[in-house]
Amino acid sequence: MIDASAPLLSSSAYADAVATAVRAAAAYYTDGATPLGDDEYDALVRAVAAYEDAHPDEVLPDSPSGKVAGGAVVGDVPHSVPMLSLDNVFSAEELDTWAAGLERRLGRPVAAWCVEPKLDGLAVAARYRAGRLQQVLTRGDGLAGEDISHAADAVLGLPAALTEPVDVELRGEVLLTQEQFEAANRLRTEHGAEPFAHPRSGAAGTLRAKDRPYRVELTFFAYGALGLDEDLTHSALLERLAALGANTAASTDAHPLRCATTEEVQRRIEEIVALRAALPFGIDGVVVKADAAADQRDAGSGSRAPRWAVARKLAAEHKVTRLLDVEWNVGRTGIIAPRAVLEPVVIDGVTITYATLHNPADITRRGLMINDQVFVHRAGDVIPRVEAPLTEQRTGDERPIVFPEVCPRCGDAIDTTEQRWRCARGRNCQAVASVIYAAGRDQLDIEGLGGTRAVQLVESGLVADIADLFTLTREQLLGLDRMGDTSTDNLLAAVEEARNRPLGRVFCALGVRGTGRTMSRRIAAHFGSMAAIRAADADTLARVDGIGPEKARLIVSELAELAPLLDRLAAQQVGTAVTEPQAPAAVAADAPEGAPAQAAAGGPLTGEAVVVTGSMTGPLAALSRNEMNELVERAGGKASSSVSKRTTLLVAGEKAGSKRAKAEELGVRVVTPEEFAVLVAEQLPQG
Numbered sequence: 120m121i122d123a124s125a126p127l128l129s130s131s132a133y134a135d136a137v138a139t140a141v142r143a144a145a146a147y148y149t150d151g152a153t154p155l156g157d158d159e160y161d162a163l164v165r166a167v168a169a170y171e172d173a174h175p176d177e178v179l180p181d182s183p184s185g186k187v188a189g190g191a192v193v194g195d196v197p198h199s200v201p202m203l204s205l206d207n208v209f210s211a212e213e214l215d216t217w218a219a220g221l222e223r224r225l226g227r228p229v230a231a232w233c234v235e236p237k238l239d240g241l242a243v244a245a246r247y248r249a250g251r252l253q254q255v256l257t258r259g260d261g262l263a264g265e266d267i268s269h270a271a272d273a274v275l276g277l278p279a280a281l282t283e284p285v286d287v288e289l290r291g292e293v294l295l296t297q298e299q300f301e302a303a304n305r306l307r308t309e310h311g312a313e314p315f316a317h318p319r320s321g322a323a324g325t326l327r328a329k330d331r332p333y334r335v336e337l338t339f340f341a342y343g344a345l346g347l348d349e350d351l352t353h354s355a356l357l358e359r360l361a362a363l364g365a366n367t368a369a370s371t372d373a374h375p376l377r378c379a380t381t382e383e384v385q386r387r388i389e390e391i392v393a394l395r396a397a398l399p400f401g402i403d404g405v406v407v408k409a410d411a412a413a414d415q416r417d418a419g420s421g422s423r424a425p426r427w428a429v430a431r432k433l434a435a436e437h438k439v440t441r442l443l444d445v446e447w448n449v450g451r452t453g454i455i456a457p458r459a460v461l462e463p464v465v466i467d468g469v470t471i472t473y474a475t476l477h478n479p480a481d482i483t484r485r486g487l488m489i490n491d492q493v494f495v496h497r498a499g500d501v502i503p504r505v506e507a508p509l510t511e512q513r514t515g516d517e518r519p520i521v522f523p524e525v526c527p528r529c530g531d532a533i534d535t536t537e538q539r540w541r542c543a544r545g546r547n548c549q550a551v552a553s554v555i556y557a558a559g560r561d562q563l564d565i566e567g568l569g570g571t572r573a574v575q576l577v578e579s580g581l582v583a584d585i586a587d588l589f590t591l592t593r594e595q596l597l598g599l600d601r602m603g604d605t606s607t608d609n610l611l612a613a614v615e616e617a618r619n620r621p622l623g624r625v626f627c628a629l630g631v632r633g634t635g636r637t638m639s640r641r642i643a644a645h646f647g648s649m650a651a652i653r654a655a656d657a658d659t660l661a662r663v664d665g666i667g668p669e670k671a672r673l674i675v676s677e678l679a680e681l682a683p684l685l686d687r688l689a690a691q692q693v694g695t696a697v698t699e700p701q702a703p704a705a706v707a708a709d710a711p712e713g714a715p716a717q718a719a720a721g722g723p724l725t726g727e728a729v730v731v732t733g734s735m736t737g738p739l740a741a742l743s744r745n746e747m748n749e750l751v752e753r754a755g756g757k758a759s760s761s762v763s764k765r766t767t768l769l770v771a772g773e774k775a776g777s778k779r780a781k782a783e784e785l786g787v788r789v790v791t792p793e794e795f796a797v798l799v800a801e802q803l804p805q806g
């Protein structure tokens with residue numbers, strides 16, 4: 120991706136920028152598969168213009184500056200009156216400056232303004248004779264356009280016959296509404312064609328296409344005309360066009376509004392901006408026009424744009440970025456939803472890293488691949504969505520998106536009969552997955568409660584969450600298939616043992632989002648009891664090392680949701696066996712940045728920040744990574760999973776790879792598992 124915002128420093132950089140802009144504009148006005156977002160294009164053209172200001176003798180003939188459509192398109196049917204572009208302003212201040220400039224030019228105040236949406240489509244001229252549509256033209260280079268009369272049939276709001284037998288040329292925008300865009304892409308994929316990257320490019324492609332085996336419907340909005348009463352104000356002209364049967368923006372919430380002052384103009388702009396996300400079609404700005412015919416006449420036009428109108432541009436809602444991955448998340452009801460992981464991209468001031476992909480059929484319809492450059496759309500507070508891939512930009516590094524074959528959470532089958540896939544277990548999916556997780560070795564470590572048994576307990580209705588495990592009775596278990604006396608007794612004994620697991624493991628077993636094993640241990644060490652954890656507000660939680668304000672809020676809300684479960688666990692005395700809560704002062708929370716964190720004072724690892732890597736050998740061979748970390752913390756150290764400047768000790772087992780290399784590079788002390796076992800001999804688990 121080019122950096123369009125940087126100034127151009129050499130004539131070759133300038134020439135590159137011109138070539139890039141011309142290529143992008145050619146794509147933009149034809150089938151629209153430009154690799155640039157509008158923001159990038161605009162920034163590039165501004166950089167080109169800035170370079171040309173400083174080096175007027177170096178201006179290249181194909182430079183986009185000062186040309187309609189950047190000079191990238193042509194036409195062969197001359198326009199009766201040039202079809203111009205619009206000048207842009209990007210802020211309220213620039214708009215005021217522009218308005219003041221216009222009034223200076225006129226030598227009088229502007230009589231009134233008209234404020235209307237800047238429709239994000241393509242300009243067309245529609246010629247009527249005696250009220251009958253004769254010819255439709257594109258804007259082309261502004262002086263001559265292409266004849267696209269063949270497309271008129273499919274354009275809503277552009278009637279074949281007006282309500283009066285007038286000779287008139289309507290001017291306006293043709294676009295695909297969001298609904299028409301979705302319909303077009305459904306049709307295209309059904310016919311084996313590439314989906315449109317976004318609505319504007321879809322409109323451009325559709326207008327120029329001939330002999331398609333399917334019909335894509337478009338919408339016309341009139342915003343000007345030649346050949347009617349020349350003294351009509353702009354707002355009266357729009358009313359007249361609507362009366363003639365043409366569609367205008369008056370039919371929308373963002374209807375044109377006549378404003379007496381620039382304050383009113385700014386207010387209306389803000390209203391239209393606020394409506395933007397909810398409009399059924401795209402707008403890329405708001406157009407402000409002098410309303411009176413005399414003001415327009417006296418202001419006149421430049422070669423590229425009229426002087427009596429300006430576009431207040433809005434930040435683009437579409438950006439191009441890369442699709443890095445697709446995640447499959449299982450919701451509470453078992454719905455399996457794909458989510459796009461994106462190379463971070465800023466849209467309207469917000470950094471976007473995820474976007475919705477709706478459902479698997481949607482992915483197929485859009486023909487997306489991992490590593491594709493994609494158009495991402497974000498409007499207002501709506502969840503961003505991936506619109507379509509830029510197939511021309513493919514390099515061969517793209518990979519198909521692999522759909523899951525089993526539920527990514529519980530491993531059961533997927534019901535694919537509906538558009539939205541769902542785990543065959545439905546709501547039970549979460550119960551099974553959370554029971555399996557809670558019973559895991561690093562959590563409650565309940566022997567004999569693996570996959571099939573957990574499924575059996577949930578599907579029999581005996582267990583809906585982990586608290587239910589602790590009230591299971593012998594009779595209930597014996598009533599299950601394949602549960603004899605021995606397995607029942609073993610399971611009950613294992614559950615009984617789990618009741619006394621340390622707080623950190625019990626907390627971990629809850630599966631609170633944002634808290635894995637390490638974080639669970641830290642939280643447990645910090646608060647000492649489940650009651651204290653539950654009593655903590657976000658500010659208090661944020662004092663735990665590694666918990667930022669956002670994660671703290673997430674944990675608080677998750678715990679609030681889990682309150683009924685926590686009450687039942689407490690009633691069962693689960694996780695109350697912790698006997699040595701650490702004094703808050705001994706916990707890492709208040710350690711200044713960069714200082715090794717303090718943990719349980721007095722142990723052999725006090726003040727050490729320890730990372731364990733590779734497979735353990737000798738006396739430590741049987742310990743899981745989590746048990747190693749627990750050991751580190753029992754010995755007063757702080758366990759962490761990645762080597763950094765703060766790390767003071769690396770326990771490097773067999774096949775310790777990059778962490779060892781990094782530790783050596785940073786001069787961190789490295790020990791073998793055997794050496795480490797000696798260091799923490801007193802804290803080693805017995806037996």
Ligand SMILES: NC(=O)c1ccc[n+]([C@@H]2O[C@H](COP(=O)([O-])OP(=O)(O)OC[C@H]3O[C@@H](n4cnc5c(N)ncnc54)[C@H](O)[C@@H]3O)[C@@H](O)[C@H]2O)c1
Binds near residue numbers: 158258
């Ligand atoms: N992404 C890219 O690669 C790329 C390439 C070229 C152009 N562009 C985009 O196109 C813009 C320039 O295109 P442009 O010359 O068509 O100018 P423009 O789109 O900025 O403004 C002029 C056009 O606005 C349209 N318009 C919409 N509503 C209107 C209304 N109510 N009244 C009057 N006109 C209205 C008309 O079609 C008119 O021709 C750039 O700013 C850029 O954002 C992008």
Ligand SMILES: [Zn+2]
Binds near residue numbers: 549
């Ligand atoms: Zn499932």
